[in-house]
Amino acid sequence: MTAEGPVRVLLCDDSAAARAVMSRMLASDPDIRVVAKASNGGDALAQLAAMPEAERPQVVLLDLEMPHMDGMTALPLLLKAAPRTAVIVASALSQRGAAATMSALRAGAVDYVPKPSAAAGGMNGGQFQAELVAKVKGWARMRRAPGRALQAATHRILSPRVGAQATRPKVIGIGSSTGGPQALAVLVAKLDRPLGVPLVVVQHMPAGFTTLLADHLNRIGTLPCSEAREAEPLVAGRLYLAPGDRHLMVKEAGSGLVVQLGDGPPENFCRPAVDPMLRSLVATCQGRVLAAILTGMGSDGLAGCRAVVGAGGAVLAQDEATSVVWGMPGAVARAGIASAILNVEDIAGRIMAAGADGKRT
Structure with a gap:
């Protein structure tokens, strides 16, 4: 457990299965706590607005392809509502997914996690979990100490x-x-x-x-x-x-x-x-x-x-x-x-x- 408490995470993905798997992966680390789950960008924004400031997530894991409000539409709104929150986008391993990822990075997302295909073992691989946990904890640390940011x-x-x-x-x-x-x-x-x-x-x-x-x-x-x-x-x-x-x-x-x-x-x-x-x-x-x-x-x-x-x-x-x-x-x-x-x-x-x-x- 860090001195500031566990890293608070909001999961936003239209797939209930993906939310469940990533939630279990993150919960396996005692320094991370999933505080909310959303099925689209509008749902994430509504949950964020309802949270007290002290309970808001430090990291949002944001799927890019979702119905009702997709990740690219939600991204600038999330950053406006919670400017110190680090948004990590989840991207499909495809040319279209890569293009969307780069657009998200230019729009203010800090990083991305490539969602493995079923042929590559899906999200059950240890490498995906290690990368997910490392990025969540690393970017939360950077946000907690903004004076030590890269720039x-x-x-x-x-x-x-x-x-x-x-x-x-x-x-x-x-x-x-x-x-x-x-x-x-x-x-x-x-x-x-x-x-x-x-x-x-x-x-x-x-x-x-x-x-x-x-x-x-x-x-x-x-x-x-x-x-x-x-x-x-x-x-x-x-x-x-x-x-x-x-x-x-x-x-x-x-x-x-x-x-x-x-x-x-x-x-x-x-x-x-x-x-x-x-x-x-x-x-x-x-x-x-x-x-x-x-x-x-x-x-x-x-x-x-x-x-x-x-x-x-x-x-x-x-x-x-x-x-x-x-x-x-x-x-x-x-x-x-x-x-x-x-x-x-x-x-x-x-x-x-x-x-x-x-x-x-």
């Missing part, structure tokens, strides 16, 4: 300098997972000057979603961003996002570097995974690599970051206060291999300094 976090360097670089990296590799879309949006918005190196990004995300995430990031920042394509040359000042369900690696081709996509087995239960990307950068860039590990569950990226530092590169990790889940960056920080542990805005500053003029990272 307003204070600057921190918590670990000794390790693997500092005297020369400009050839490639910058970024890895993220839970909470990553919002963290990447903040980072990309801050990369507002030309860079002399390419950036490759692995975000744990299903196929179909990454195309739209790349488009979303392309609209936010000044750096061109696209989903990576097989054999595509890496160009300085561009950002390449790993496609969903494909590992993103980099290989040498002539005098330059090109994208290599792989269908190898998942690593750390993920495809795309951060470790294969970082291993390929170490193999092709002779240690001239800067890695940044952002918010996410698990420890994907840890082995790759060890290889980066061992080859003479450097690693940045997002700090705990601004991470929705301090799993991936926390693993790197605890291993003592990060040269700095920073909020996302300061990571962007380090990336611009390293990519523009080769200053030490």
Whole structure:
């Protein structure tokens, strides 16, 4: 139990079965309490209005496809009625669901959970439950401490300098997972000057979603961003996002570097995974690599970051206060291999300094 009491959650889904399953999953964690269930957006708004302020939910899980009032219609009304509430949308694993998810993120939702299909085991899988619980607790914590939000976090360097670089990296590799879309949006918005190196990004995300995430990031920042394509040359000042369900690696081709996509087995239960990307950068860039590990569950990226530092590169990790889940960056920080542990805005500053003029990272 947290000092502030359990996280209060409102479930809004037109499927009674989905509400029951997610309610059981959330109730399995003593730090979460489902305070209301609604079958459509209008029902959710009515229940929210009837609640005393102290009992209102800190997190709303919002289905997007519902009768009477769908999630996209309800979203701005929920945010107006309860501006400090974190809205996490539930999305179908489809191209239409991915498009709706990106629209919801642009409209103010903080994150999403992909609803697994029946063929993938439905909502009974442990991975879905772990992701659901982690996002609910993580975003509630962020809302309880608004002064430590991603956009307003204070600057921190918590670990000794390790693997500092005297020369400009050839490639910058970024890895993220839970909470990553919002963290990447903040980072990309801050990369507002030309860079002399390419950036490759692995975000744990299903196929179909990454195309739209790349488009979303392309609209936010000044750096061109696209989903990576097989054999595509890496160009300085561009950002390449790993496609969903494909590992993103980099290989040498002539005098330059090109994208290599792989269908190898998942690593750390993920495809795309951060470790294969970082291993390929170490193999092709002779240690001239800067890695940044952002918010996410698990420890994907840890082995790759060890290889980066061992080859003479450097690693940045997002700090705990601004991470929705301090799993991936926390693993790197605890291993003592990060040269700095920073909020996302300061990571962007380090990336611009390293990519523009080769200053030490």
